Amino acid sequence: MERRPLGTSEVDVPVIGMGTWRTFDTTADRAPLVNPALAAGVTLFDSSPMYGRAELTLAKALGSRRAEAQVATKIWTSDSAEGRRQAASALNLFGHVEIYQVHNLVAWPEQLALLEELKKESRVTVIGATHYQESAFGELASVMRTGRLDMVQIPYNPLRRDAEQELLPLAAELGLGVLVMSPLQGGILDRKPEPAQLRELSVTSWPEAVLKWIASDPRISGVLTATQDLEHLRQNVLAGEPPWFDASQRDLVAKIAGT
Numbered sequence: 001m002e003r004r005p006l007g008t009s010e011v012d013v014p015v016i017g018m019g020t021w022r023t024f025d026t027t028a029d030r031a032p033l034v035n036p037a038l039a040a041g042v043t044l045f046d047s048s049p050m051y052g053r054a055e056l057t058l059a060k061a062l063g064s065r066r067a068e069a070q071v072a073t074k075i076w077t078s079d080s081a082e083g084r085r086q087a088a089s090a091l092n093l094f095g096h097v098e099i100y101q102v103h104n105l106v107a108w109p110e111q112l113a114l115l116e117e118l119k120k121e122s123r124v125t126v127i128g129a130t131h132y133q134e135s136a137f138g139e140l141a142s143v144m145r146t147g148r149l150d151m152v153q154i155p156y157n158p159l160r161r162d163a164e165q166e167l168l169p170l171a172a173e174l175g176l177g178v179l180v181m182s183p184l185q186g187g188i189l190d191r192k193p194e195p196a197q198l199r200e201l202s203v204t205s206w207p208e209a210v211l212k213w214i215a216s217d218p219r220i221s222g223v224l225t226a227t228q229d230l231e232h233l234r235q236n237v238l239a240g241e242p243p244w245f246d247a248s249q250r251d252l253v254a255k256i257a258g259t
Contacts, residue, residue, distance in 0.1 A: 014215040015222035016240035017044030017072070018233075019181065023226050025052035030061035036230055038068055040237045046153075046179070046224050048074040048103050049086045059093035072099035072153075072179070074130065075114065078107040083114050091123055099179075101128035101153060105139055112148050126150040132181060134162040141166050144174060151177035151221065157210055158257035159188050168219045177221035180214050184225065193256045201249055204235065206256075211239030213253040 018037055024030055024047065034045075045062070047054045055073060062069055071094045075083045090097055100118065102111045108129060118124040128151035131140050140152060144167075152171060156163045157180075171178050184207055193206050203209045214223050225236045245253070 014220050014240060015044045015070075016042060016211065016215070016236055017046055017070075017179070017222050017224045018042050019224040019226040020045060020047040020054040020058055021051050021226055023228050024054035024057040024061075026057060027053065028057075030057050031063065033228060033230075033233075034058070034061040035065070037233055038065060040233060041240070042233070042237060043068065044070045044072060044099075044222055044224070046072040046099075046181075048076055049089070050074070050076045050103055055090055055093055062094075066094065070098040071096075072101065072128075073097055074101045074103035075111045076103035076106055077111075080107075080110050080114070083107070083111050087114060087118060091118075097124050099126040099128055099151060100124040101130050101151070104131050105129055105136060105143065108143055112143075116148065126177070128152055128177075128179070130154070130179075130181070134160070137162060137167055141170055144170055144176060147174075149176060151179060153179040153181050153224075155182050155186070156180045156214060156220075157183050157186065157188050158213055158254050158259055159186050161259065168217070172219045178219055180220055180223045183211055183214055183223050188257060191257050197252065197256060201245070201252065202243075204238070207232070208235045208239045209253055209256075211236060212245055213250055215240055216244035216250060 045058055047058050073090050075086055077083050100115050102108045115124055115127045119127055127149055129143055129149055130153035132155055143149060154163050154167060188210055201209050203212060211223055214220055227233055
């Protein structure tokens with residue numbers, strides 16, 4: 001499968017992005033983290049009003065380098081007026097939002113209408129929806145089938161593979177992009193591969209192997225990681241570079257994970 005630009009199911013290279021949950025909910029300056037990330041090739045930053053001060057902290061950290069980044073953020077409210085307030089705040093901070101998502105499908109019919117309005121005004125490029133629970137995948141699939149989305153954001157890693165049953169095939173069928181959240185959560189880092197297994201995978205660490213396992217799936221547009229550690233950032237970026245895992249290497253990662 002060849003890949004198309006971010007915002008569809010096919011991109012030339014899956015993006016390794018930076019999430020801002022917890023790590024950016026602070027008054028501290030995050031430019032010392034954002035600048036090395038940009039220098040390393042991280043261009044996508046994902047935030048939400050659910051993350052406290054994260055949107056404001058991200059905007060300040062990007063500063064004059066805003067044009068070098070793609071910003072993904074979210075509407076998170078059941079109230080239409082509050083949704084407009086959140087959108088006005090984000091657009092004031094970032095000027096334009098490349099990927100605007102309905103967070104956890106909260107009041108999605110009303111909030112999608114708002115995002116569609118903003119997209120028509122060229123203030124938003126890509127419209128998406130997210131959910132962190134597999135129990136909501138059925139509803140998310142129904143929203144995908146409305147034809148109103150360009151992208152979804154879901155959990156997916158070798159221990160959380162429910163997305164393979166319906167959502168990933170559906171995204172490929174509909175031409176939707178897929179961002180992966182929380183790739184290193186759910187106990188995946190408790191697995192301890194042997195050094196020989198890492199050498200067989202041509203990676204230097206287990207987190208890199210997990211991220212590359214995800215990125216090697218051609219239905220994935222981007223993988224969002226969160227870190228304050230610059231060495232972890234470097235390893236994360238390596239996972240977004242070819243060569244990609246073949247089927248046998250992905251099987252090996254799954255075996256190490258116990259699936």
